[in-house]
Amino acid sequence: xxxxxxxxxxxxxxxxxxxxxxxxxxxxxxxxxxxxxxxxxxxxxxxxxxxxxxxxxxxxxxxxxxxxxxxxxxxxxxxxxxxxxxxxxxxxxxxxxxxxxxxxxxxxxx
Numbered sequence: 001x002x003x004x005x006x007x008x009x010x011x012x013x014x015x016x017x018x019x020x021x022x023x024x025x026x027x028x029x030x031x032x033x034x035x036x037x038x039x040x041x042x043x044x045x046x047x048x049x050x051x052x053x054x055x056x057x058x059x060x061x062x063x064x065x066x067x068x069x070x071x072x073x074x075x076x077x078x079x080x081x082x083x084x085x086x087x088x089x090x091x092x093x094x095x096x097x098x099x100x101x102x103x104x105x106x107x108x109x110x
Contacts, residue, residue, distance in 0.1 A: 001039070001042045001043055001046060002042055002045050002046055002049075002053060003042070003053070004025055004038075004042065004053040004054060004055035005052075005053060005054050005055065006054075006055055006056075007024075007054045007055065007056045007061070008060060008061060009061065010061075010063060010064075010067070012054070013054065013056070013064070013067075016052055016054040017079055017082040018082065019052040020050070020080065020081055020108065021048075021050050021051040021052065021078070021079070021080060021105065021108060021109075022051065022052045022053075022054065022078075022079045022082075023045065023051050023052070023053050023054065023076070023077070023078050023079070024054050024055075024056065024068075024075075024076070024077045024079070025038065025041060025053070025054070025055045025056070025074065025075075025076055026055075026056050026058055026064060026068070026070055026073055026074060026075040026076075026077070027055070027056075027057060027058070027073050027074045028057055028058045028059045028073050029057060029059050031073050031074065033073075033074060033090065033091070034073055034074040037074055037092060037094075038055075038074075040094050041076065041092075041094070044094060044097070044098055044101070047098075047102075048101060048102075048105050050105070050109060051078070051101075051105070058070060058073060068084075071089075072089055072090045073089075073090070074089070074090065074092070075087065075088070075089045075090075076088045076089070076092060076097065078101060078104060080104065080108055085104055086100055086101065086104060
């Protein structure tokens with residue numbers, strides 16, 4: 001299972017977004033949905049090795065909520081060339097999310 005890089009500052013986020021494909025998993029401590037969904041997303045991301053993975057705990061980096069308009073967690077955001085292409089929040093249907101990611105991944109990498 002691929003590991004997510006822990007991001008602790010806005011500069012860390014900026015570095016992640018420099019990659020052609022990047023993915024941000026935003027959660028918070030004490031969120032049971034966040035913690036149960038993360039392993040499923042890690043497993044899913046094994047299929048997409050060209051996507052750089054980052055994880056942020058909104059409790060540790062509160063400014064991320066304003067930067068990405070976060071009102072609930074977890075939030076999953078896929079970026080292409082630093083621009084948001086896909087966002088899912090709270091209740092995520094993993095199979096549907098996988099289909100959406102696959103279309104974007106194949107479209108970008110051909």
